[in-house]
Amino acid sequence: MPISAAHARLDQPGGRFETGEETIRGVRLKVWKNAPQTLRDVFNATAQFKNETALVYEDERISYGAFRTAVAALSRQLMQDGVREGDRIAIAMRNLPEWPIAFWAAVLCGAIAVPLNAWWTGAELAPALQDCGARILIADGERLERLLPLIGQRDIRIYTARATPPGASATPLERIIGSPANCHRLTEAVFPEAPLEPDGDATIFYTSGTTGSPKGVVSSHRNIIANIWNGANAEARGYLRAGQEPPCSTDARRSAHLMTAPFFHVIGCFANMIPHMMEGSKIVLMRRWDADSALPLIERERINSIFGVPTIALQILQHPRIAEFDLTSLVSIGYGGAPAPVNLAEMIASALPHVRVTQGWGMTETSGTAITNPDLDYQRKPESCGVPSMTGEVKITDAHGQALPRGDIGELWYKGSIVARGYWNKPQETAVTFIDGWVRTGDVARLDEEGFVYIVDRLKDVVIRGGENIYCIEIENALYAHPAVDEAAVIGIAHPTLGEEPAAIIHLKTGAKLSEDDLRAHLAPRLAAYKTPSRFVILTEPLPRGPAGKILKNELKAMLAEAQSKER
Numbered sequence: 001m002p003i004s005a006a007h008a009r010l011d012q013p014g015g016r017f018e019t020g021e022e023t024i025r026g027v028r029l030k031v032w033k034n035a036p037q038t039l040r041d042v043f044n045a046t047a048q049f050k051n052e053t054a055l056v057y058e059d060e061r062i063s064y065g066a067f068r069t070a071v072a073a074l075s076r077q078l079m080q081d082g083v084r085e086g087d088r089i090a091i092a093m094r095n096l097p098e099w100p101i102a103f104w105a106a107v108l109c110g111a112i113a114v115p116l117n118a119w120w121t122g123a124e125l126a127p128a129l130q131d132c133g134a135r136i137l138i139a140d141g142e143r144l145e146r147l148l149p150l151i152g153q154r155d156i157r158i159y160t161a162r163a164t165p166p167g168a169s170a171t172p173l174e175r176i177i178g179s180p181a182n183c184h185r186l187t188e189a190v191f192p193e194a195p196l197e198p199d200g201d202a203t204i205f206y207t208s209g210t211t212g213s214p215k216g217v218v219s220s221h222r223n224i225i226a227n228i229w230n231g232a233n234a235e236a237r238g239y240l241r242a243g244q245e246p247p248c249s250t251d252a253r254r255s256a257h258l259m260t261a262p263f264f265h266v267i268g269c270f271a272n273m274i275p276h277m278m279e280g281s282k283i284v285l286m287r288r289w290d291a292d293s294a295l296p297l298i299e300r301e302r303i304n305s306i307f308g309v310p311t312i313a314l315q316i317l318q319h320p321r322i323a324e325f326d327l328t329s330l331v332s333i334g335y336g337g338a339p340a341p342v343n344l345a346e347m348i349a350s351a352l353p354h355v356r357v358t359q360g361w362g363m364t365e366t367s368g369t370a371i372t373n374p375d376l377d378y379q380r381k382p383e384s385c386g387v388p389s390m391t392g393e394v395k396i397t398d399a400h401g402q403a404l405p406r407g408d409i410g411e412l413w414y415k416g417s418i419v420a421r422g423y424w425n426k427p428q429e430t431a432v433t434f435i436d437g438w439v440r441t442g443d444v445a446r447l448d449e450e451g452f453v454y455i456v457d458r459l460k461d462v463v464i465r466g467g468e469n470i471y472c473i474e475i476e477n478a479l480y481a482h483p484a485v486d487e488a489a490v491i492g493i494a495h496p497t498l499g500e501e502p503a504a505i506i507h508l509k510t511g512a513k514l515s516e517d518d519l520r521a522h523l524a525p526r527l528a529a530y531k532t533p534s535r536f537v538i539l540t541e542p543l544p545r546g547p548a549g550k551i552l553k554n555e556l557k558a559m560l561a562e563a564q565s566k567e568r
Helices: 003-010 039-049 064-080 098-108 122-132 141-151 180-185 221-241 266-278 291-301 310-317 344-351 375-380 427-433 472-480 516-523 553-567
Strands: 019-024 027-032 053-057 060-063 088-092 112-115 136-140 157-161 170-172 201-208 214-220 256-259 282-285 305-308 332-335 356-363 368-374 393-397 410-415 438-447 453-458 462-465 468-471 485-495 499-508 535-539
Touching (some): 003 221, 098 136, 468 472, 472 485, 516 535, 535 553
Parallel strands (some): 157 170, 499 535
Antiparallel strands (some): 410 438, 462 468
């Protein structure tokens, strides 16, 4: 069945995927007519699952009923603290049960939830916290320890999760919600009636800009819910394209999902946590991703789905003990956020033939996955990230923003109801990136004759390590802070499972001496560990430059590739 026919079949009056048009921020956009209006409507769907397991973390098991009472208690407390519509509530913690409790409590009281990257150092967290102007900070012990020396006398109320608060200025969440496993002891869930609007601001997710300073992407309730419908629509399209009937939307969708992505990413929050909770699924958390721990978890919890970066699937498939575990419960594996090996779909089909596989493309500015390639289409075109959903549109443009014919290579632009409204407090950057409903992605791509998108390269100087965007200039600036460094350039080098890693090429000032250990020690307090280059090369000659004085990174990449080839 052609894609156009599949979409026409799904776009039926009164059906789940019926589309319409609305004017949003002055732009006419296609929308999902029968999707929930706000995240409160999404959250209300969890009421029917109160006796089902919502979250599993180590030896803790939390029901949806207990989860809802905890969210209600915290949301009421936030409003008692004076939180009002549009106030920002920052969340800085690893994947703990308290994270989604904090997120939903913030959203339901009309505030804007601001998840902060839990891998950041204090020096990276603090600018984002200051930029969003948060009234409330909800943090675990590790993040609070990093932030406290930098917060100073700022007027911000602090709640702590699983930490002994340093002084009376911070309040343990346990005083409000109890321990997560004992939330059911709270009083009946009564939620505040804060005003929510479909196109009102719901979240700010930070993504580092090319200057190294954080940019907060503002997504609305509609953006986030449209992302959920996009994913379901792509799944239904995949069934039809395979000659099968998609599952009825009224069927019980409760399943078990292994949470491999951090909640502070849109892929973890919008594409995983929110839709799985809406369906009443059990979400199984891990302290950190580890294939050794994941395999027995899949068997014990009868995990049905996993969605993350390609590294996750690779590490499961390549695990030396994979045959020792019962993985028959797995139904689907999905990934995106980083380039996937072309043969990964084939590897999964060989090792786990009962599993449906999907890959996709998206960015924080598109509130998650915007283009999806599921099932048989992915096996047929594994180099493509797929096609947009029924409410999305793509074009390939030249340097002037003019659309190019199919087959030509240019910048990928995306338009749809999932596109965020812009960057928080950055009107100039917003005007450059968000244009008449389109978002300029910075990715170089092409379209084939069927409309499938192929990402060819990136305009942005960025390394994607296991799904994490690492901006080269941020590392370069940190290297230049060392008094012995004369020139520094950071490039991406191939990695068999992570996709790529950063490598630093450095030229020292005359007479200076510096070792790799010295450089690592210099970077440790300045950068999160995942941003630290995996390789340092110190050249005796200045770095190659073009006529305009720009460092020629292509020459450096060729030099390192040749060196790696000789080392094999």
